[in-house]
Amino acid sequence: MSGSSSVATMKKVVQQLRQEAGLNCVKVCQAAADLKQFCLQNAQHDPLLTGVSSSTNPFRPQKLCSFL
Amino acid sequence: MCDQTFLVNVFGSCDKCFKQRALRPVFKKSQQLSYCSMCAEIMATDGLHENQTLASLKSEAECLKGKLEEERAKLHDVELHQVAERVEALGQFVMKTRRTLKGHGNKVLCMDWCKDKRRIVSSSQDGKVIVWDSFTTNKEHAVTMPCTWVMACAYAPSGCAIACGGLDNKCSVYPLTFDKNENMAAKKKSVAMHTNYLSACSFTNSDMQILTASGDGTCALWDVESGQLLQSFHGHGADVLCLDLAPSETGNTFVSGGCDKKAMVWDMRSGQCVQAFETHESDINSVRYYPSGDAFASGSDDATCRLYDLRADREVSIYSKESIIFGASSVDFSLSGRLLFAGYNDYTINVWDVLKGSRVSILFGHENRVSTLRVSPDGTAFCSGSWDHTLRVWA
Numbered sequence: 001m002s003g004s005s006s007v008a009t010m011k012k013v014v015q016q017l018r019q020e021a022g023l024n025c026v027k028v029c030q031a032a033a034d035l036k037q038f039c040l041q042n043a044q045h046d047p048l049l050t051g052v053s054s055s056t057n058p059f060r061p062q063k064l065c066s067f068l
Numbered sequence: 069m070c071d072q073t074f075l076v077n078v079f080g081s082c083d084k085c086f087k088q089r090a091l092r093p094v095f096k097k098s099q100q101l102s103y104c105s106m107c108a109e110i111m112a113t114d115g116l117h118e119n120q121t122l123a124s125l126k127s128e129a130e131c132l133k134g135k136l137e138e139e140r141a142k143l144h145d146v147e148l149h150q151v152a153e154r155v156e157a158l159g160q161f162v163m164k165t166r167r168t169l170k171g172h173g174n175k176v177l178c179m180d181w182c183k184d185k186r187r188i189v190s191s192s193q194d195g196k197v198i199v200w201d202s203f204t205t206n207k208e209h210a211v212t213m214p215c216t217w218v219m220a221c222a223y224a225p226s227g228c229a230i231a232c233g234g235l236d237n238k239c240s241v242y243p244l245t246f247d248k249n250e251n252m253a254a255k256k257k258s259v260a261m262h263t264n265y266l267s268a269c270s271f272t273n274s275d276m277q278i279l280t281a282s283g284d285g286t287c288a289l290w291d292v293e294s295g296q297l298l299q300s301f302h303g304h305g306a307d308v309l310c311l312d313l314a315p316s317e318t319g320n321t322f323v324s325g326g327c328d329k330k331a332m333v334w335d336m337r338s339g340q341c342v343q344a345f346e347t348h349e350s351d352i353n354s355v356r357y358y359p360s361g362d363a364f365a366s367g368s369d370d371a372t373c374r375l376y377d378l379r380a381d382r383e384v385s386i387y388s389k390e391s392i393i394f395g396a397s398s399v400d401f402s403l404s405g406r407l408l409f410a411g412y413n414d415y416t417i418n419v420w421d422v423l424k425g426s427r428v429s430i431l432f433g434h435e436n437r438v439s440t441l442r443v444s445p446d447g448t449a450f451c452s453g454s455w456d457h458t459l460r461v462w463a
Binding site: 025039 | 092093109111112121122125126128129132133135139140143144145146148149151152153162163166167193203244340341343344347354358359360362363377379380381382384402403404406407413422423425430443446447448449450460463
């Protein structure tokens with residue numbers, strides 16, 4: 001039993017590795033530059049990064065108004 | 069805008085069948101050829117039908133692994149934090165608990181935000197699933213599941229239903245109704261059936277399909293209406309603990325992490341594993357895609373979080389400190405992807421600068437392990453759930 005099932009498993013592993021070997025990959029410097037670019041481009045639209053004033057963020061406590 | 073182009077599409081004439089198709093580079097006896105996807109797949113299974121011995125298969129596997137390592141090493145010319153050296157450092161962050169959601173009778177195991185950016189669904193060890201309005205902290209719905217340890221819950225994109233499951237090995241969908249006379253449990257629909265506990269679930273882009281991950285080592289895609297299994301994903305060698313869908317509208321991939329220390333990226337249509345990453349030293353508890361869809365982060369019991377880039381096909385950053393020795397249970401990115409929030413088993417939440425690899429802030433507040441963490445859909449806040457029975461919304 002162990003004979004046929006481990007051969008079957010190994011065939012799947014080899015098939016998977018052959019497919020992965022065929023992938024066309026990008027250099028880390030390029031991929032990292034793209035990640036950095038994405039972060040910087042979207043930085044202003046990120047409320048947790050830039051901090052949002054109490055008036056617009058529904059979760060921040062609002063300053064109480066007092067009647068004069 | 070956010071293409072998952074880790075395969076570069078070149079059109080031309082296939083070197084094998086000569087048809088005009090999208091081509092992929094293929095290595096045959098160390099010669100590079102261009103095959104169309106059909107011929108590439110045939111080539112991958114070529115020779116596997118003959119009676120190959122276990123030994124010859126093992127040696128081919130070793131040889132391929134060695135070649136993959138070599139190719140990957142060639143691409144590794146620089147580290148992410150080196151590329152980010154000139155990026156402005158982040159200032160001090162002041163993030164506090166703005167809301168505390170109390171009401172669960174036992175450990176909170178999972179939570180999810182509604183697309184309306186204010187409702188939250190959470191599930192707990194005592195079998196209760198609660199829908200909260202996070203602005204007012206009111207409980208809007210509550211359901212008691214027939215099992216304990218409800219480890220997974222998810223909000224439907226329409227906001228009209230929730231899905232949950234755990235030790236019952238199933239994923240059930242409950243339509244949300246505001247009719248006081250209606251019993252939510254009566255309208256329950258059992259969608260997924262696994263042979264072990266349900267660890268994670270997520271709706272796809274619509275209310276019609278659910279993706280599940282289970283302790284039985286598989287992930288599966290189900291049709292909600294009929295309960296039919298549409299696709300199953302086999303490949304993990306142990307329990308699958310988490311999954312996340314790619315953010316792109318047209319994206320058809322998802323990533324899963326498991327107890328076999330592997331994170332695997334799957335093609336939802338074919339059921340094939342497209343890429344696999346095995347650099348963690350222990351169970352992967354949480355995986356989350358980077359907002360652009362080109363990378364994903366993982367949190368593990370080995371006390372580190374790591375960033376994997378899909379196009380470079382390798383780990384590009386690791387977020388760890390010698391002083392952090394407890395496992396990370398849950399991770400999520402801020403909207404721009406610059407911040408990575410990670411909840412740990414030492415009751416804290418660490419905020420990491422994704423580009424520079426440094427820790428920006430530690431958040432204290434929970435009185436037991438942080439088990440789940442999600443950033444709200446509009447990025448204004450994030451919510452954490454803990455074994456201390458509460459959920460906290462931070463902003």
